[in-house]
Amino acid sequence: MFKKILVPTDGSEYSRRAFVIALKMSRQFVSEVILLHVAVTPEALGYVLSKDTAVVQEQVNLSGETVLTATCKDMEIEGVKLTIIKAAGHPSSVILDEIANKDIDLIIMGCHGYGALTGSLMGSVSQKVLAKTKQPVLLVK
Secondary structure (H helix, E strand, C coil), rough: CEEEEEEEECCCCCHHHHHHHHHHHHHHHHEEEEEEEEEEEEEEEEECCCCCCCCHHHHHHHHHHHHHHHHHHHCCCCCCEEEEEEEEECCHHHHHHHHHCCCCCCCECCCCCCCCEEEEEEHHHHHHHHHHCCCCCCEEE
């Protein structure tokens, strides 16, 4: 039923809960889980850096490793086909690109993250993904 499950993560407790559910579902449906972390770049948020300032790819990779390590900590991933992807850009745009390019059958994501408005009713990234995708989305509280 669900061959590929995408789980975007920012390392928050909500995204860890989403990952737990994805792991359980992947065992039930023998699915691949794609764990995606998007490092937000200033350019993706509309900020222009001075000409002598740059976001170094090494910083993006380090940020991604930190978040992915936090997400996977104490998780039972044995027996699950897990693909880990690190990307940079605007989270909702990258998530939507991954959905289109990887034939994703289900998206499982936290309803909130570490964004600027974490106390809002629903996170802006999850709201954008929910509004713009045709695939089923499971939002986790």
